[in-house]
Amino acid sequence: MTTASRIERAAVTDESVGMSYLDRVPRRIVTVWLPLLVFMFVLLFPFYWMAITALKPNAELTNFNDYSPFWPSSPTLRHIKYLLFETSYPGWLWNTMLVALGSTFLSLFASVFAAYAIERIRFKGSRWTGLGIFLAYLVPPSILFIPLAVMVFKLGIYDSKLALIFTYPTFLIPFCTWLLMGYFRSIPYELEECALVDGASRWQILTKIMLPLAVPGLISAGIFAFTLSWNEFIYALTFIQSSENKTVPVGVLTELVRGDVYEWGALMAGALLGSLPVVILYSFFVDYYVASMTGAVKE
Amino acid sequence: MATTAALSRPAPRETTLAERILQDRNVLGILFMLPAAAFLFLFLTYPLGLGVYLGFTDTRIGRAGVWVGFENYESLWGDSVFWLSVFNTFLYTFVASILKFMLGLWLALLLNEHLPFKALIRAIVLLPWVVPTVLSAIAFWWIFDAQFSIVTWSLQKLGLVQGSINWLGDPQIARASVIAANVWRGIPFVAITLLAGLQTIPPSLHEAATLDGATSWQRFWHITLPMLSPIIAVVMTFSVLFTFTDFQLIYVLTRGGPLNATHLMATLSFQRAIPGGQLGEGAAIAVAMVPFLLGAIMFSYFGLQRRRWQQGGQD
Incomplete structure (x- = not known):
C-alpha cells in the first residue's frame, strides 16, 4: 500500500x-x-x-x-547445448534455486517476527536490538567464512546444501529485518490500536492486520534475499567440495575452466544463463526494488 | 441494539497467568525476537568470537590447533606479502570509492534530468548491480584477456596502441583493471540511491537561486551537494565497506596475481586458510581487517556527515 x-x-x-x-x-x-x-x-x-x-x-x-x-x-547454440547436456550445469542451477529459496524463507520467517518486535512491540531494549541488527548487517562474509567453515565441518553439514541454507541467513536476516522495520514503521499505529481495543491479541494483530498490509514489503525483502543468495560466492566456494552440490557461480568458475583450456563460449553461456533468473525476477519487480533500496538506505 | 449488546456483555473473564505473561510487551518481544536472535547468535556472533580465537591458534584443516598467542600476528608483521595486501586493499578501496562516487553522482544528475523512457533507462542502469558479481567478472575476464581482448583490438584499430596490452598480467595495469571492473559494478548502486536523494530536493531552491543569478555550477555546489550530503555519507559508507572486503572480483580476475599486486586482505586470508590449509593464519588476517575496516567506516561516515543539521536532523 x-x-x-x-x-x-x-x-x-x-x-x-x-x-x-x-x-x-x-x-x-x-x-x-x-x-x-x-x-x-x-x-x-x-x-x-x-x-x-x-x-x-x-x-x-x-x-x-x-x-x-x-x-x-x-x-x-553449440555452447549452450554443451552446457546443458554435457556438464552438471542444470544441477548447479537447481542447487542455487533450492539454496536461495530455502535461505530466503528461513530468513523471512525470522525477520518478520524480529522486525515486528523491534518496531511495534517496543520491548525494553528494542532500540539497542535494532542497532545490533544494523551492525550485524555490516559484518562482511569475508571475515566470517573461516570460523563458519570450522563450524560447518563440526556440524557435519560440510559439502551439502544445508551448509549454505544455514549460513546465508547470517547476512539475509539482518538485511530483511532492517528492510521490514522500515516497512512496519510506515503502517499507521491506529490500525493496531483499533484491533487492541477490539480485544485482539498480539498474534492476531500480526497475522490478521500487519502481515496482509506488509505483503509488498515482504515481496521486496524476499526478492532482495533471493538475489543476494543467488549472487553469494565465498561461502559456496568454501563449504562445497563436490561438483553435484555446487551453485552456479562456483560451478561455472571452477568446473568449466580445465587447466589452460578456457572454454570461453561455454563460460559466457554459463554466465548468461546464470544471470537470467535474477534479471527476469528483477525486471518484474524493478519498482519495488528501487523503492525499497532507496527506502532502506534512507533510514 | 448496539448499546444493549454492549451492556449485556459478560464481565471480562479472568485472565490466566500465562495469558497475562504473554500480554507483557517484554516477554512478547523476546519471544518474537527468539528465532532471529538464536540464529544470529549461533551463526554470526559465535563465529566472530571463534574467528578471533582461531587467530590465536595454529589450527590447520583437519587438525585442531593449540593456543599460540600472538605468533600468527608476529609472523604477519614480518610478512611483506601481508603488508602488500594491506596497501593494495587501501589503494583499491580509495581509488574505487572515489571513482564510484564521482561517476555515480554524475550519472544520478543525468538521470535526474527530464528524459523520455526514464523507467527503462533506470532499469538498465541497475543491471550491473543485479547480475551476480562472479558472472559479470567472468565477462570482464574475457574482455581483459591477454591475447583476444576486445578493448585492445578496438584501441589497435583506432590506432591508439601498437602492441598488445597485458591487462591482468602486468602489476600496475592489473590493479587498474580490477579497479575498473569494481567501479563498473558499483556505479549503479551509488547512482540510483543518490538519484532518490536528488528527487527529494525541492525544485524551488534551484529556481530561487537561478533568479538570484547563480550559475549551474554554483547551484550544484551550494544547493545540490549540501542537500545530498546525508545520503552521500550513507551510500559511501556502504560502498567503502563492500569494496574493502571485496573478494569475488579479485578471485575471478587475478586470484591476487601478478606478483601479489592485486591481493586484497580478503583474498590473502582465503588463500592462506583454504587452499593453504592454515586456518589460524587466515583467521588472523581476517581479524586484522577489522580495525582497518572500522577506521574506514568511521572516516567515511563521520567525515561526510558533518552537514546533517542542514537537513534538520536525522531523516
Whole structure:
C-alpha cells in the first residue's frame, strides 16, 4: 500500500520538468544525452559481449581479422547445448534455486517476527536490538567464512546444501529485518490500536492486520534475499567440495575452466544463463526494488 | 441494539497467568525476537568470537590447533606479502570509492534530468548491480584477456596502441583493471540511491537561486551537494565497506596475481586458510581487517556527515 504510494510519488517527481526547459536542445545533447549514452554503453557492453561470445562458434572467438568481433557471423547454440547436456550445469542451477529459496524463507520467517518486535512491540531494549541488527548487517562474509567453515565441518553439514541454507541467513536476516522495520514503521499505529481495543491479541494483530498490509514489503525483502543468495560466492566456494552440490557461480568458475583450456563460449553461456533468473525476477519487480533500496538506505 | 449488546456483555473473564505473561510487551518481544536472535547468535556472533580465537591458534584443516598467542600476528608483521595486501586493499578501496562516487553522482544528475523512457533507462542502469558479481567478472575476464581482448583490438584499430596490452598480467595495469571492473559494478548502486536523494530536493531552491543569478555550477555546489550530503555519507559508507572486503572480483580476475599486486586482505586470508590449509593464519588476517575496516567506516561516515543539521536532523 505505502510502497505503491511511494512509487506513485516517485512517478510524480519523475514527471517534473524542473528547469530543464530553460536549456536549448543542442546544449542538452552535449551535457545530457552524450554522457548518458556513454554511460549506458559502458554499463551494457559486458553483457552484450557475454551474449555474443556465447553465440559465436569457436573459430570466430579468437579470429578478429576474418570475422567482425562485434557480431557473430554464424551464430550457434553449440555452447549452450554443451552446457546443458554435457556438464552438471542444470544441477548447479537447481542447487542455487533450492539454496536461495530455502535461505530466503528461513530468513523471512525470522525477520518478520524480529522486525515486528523491534518496531511495534517496543520491548525494553528494542532500540539497542535494532542497532545490533544494523551492525550485524555490516559484518562482511569475508571475515566470517573461516570460523563458519570450522563450524560447518563440526556440524557435519560440510559439502551439502544445508551448509549454505544455514549460513546465508547470517547476512539475509539482518538485511530483511532492517528492510521490514522500515516497512512496519510506515503502517499507521491506529490500525493496531483499533484491533487492541477490539480485544485482539498480539498474534492476531500480526497475522490478521500487519502481515496482509506488509505483503509488498515482504515481496521486496524476499526478492532482495533471493538475489543476494543467488549472487553469494565465498561461502559456496568454501563449504562445497563436490561438483553435484555446487551453485552456479562456483560451478561455472571452477568446473568449466580445465587447466589452460578456457572454454570461453561455454563460460559466457554459463554466465548468461546464470544471470537470467535474477534479471527476469528483477525486471518484474524493478519498482519495488528501487523503492525499497532507496527506502532502506534512507533510514 | 448496539448499546444493549454492549451492556449485556459478560464481565471480562479472568485472565490466566500465562495469558497475562504473554500480554507483557517484554516477554512478547523476546519471544518474537527468539528465532532471529538464536540464529544470529549461533551463526554470526559465535563465529566472530571463534574467528578471533582461531587467530590465536595454529589450527590447520583437519587438525585442531593449540593456543599460540600472538605468533600468527608476529609472523604477519614480518610478512611483506601481508603488508602488500594491506596497501593494495587501501589503494583499491580509495581509488574505487572515489571513482564510484564521482561517476555515480554524475550519472544520478543525468538521470535526474527530464528524459523520455526514464523507467527503462533506470532499469538498465541497475543491471550491473543485479547480475551476480562472479558472472559479470567472468565477462570482464574475457574482455581483459591477454591475447583476444576486445578493448585492445578496438584501441589497435583506432590506432591508439601498437602492441598488445597485458591487462591482468602486468602489476600496475592489473590493479587498474580490477579497479575498473569494481567501479563498473558499483556505479549503479551509488547512482540510483543518490538519484532518490536528488528527487527529494525541492525544485524551488534551484529556481530561487537561478533568479538570484547563480550559475549551474554554483547551484550544484551550494544547493545540490549540501542537500545530498546525508545520503552521500550513507551510500559511501556502504560502498567503502563492500569494496574493502571485496573478494569475488579479485578471485575471478587475478586470484591476487601478478606478483601479489592485486591481493586484497580478503583474498590473502582465503588463500592462506583454504587452499593453504592454515586456518589460524587466515583467521588472523581476517581479524586484522577489522580495525582497518572500522577506521574506514568511521572516516567515511563521520567525515561526510558533518552537514546533517542542514537537513534538520536525522531523516
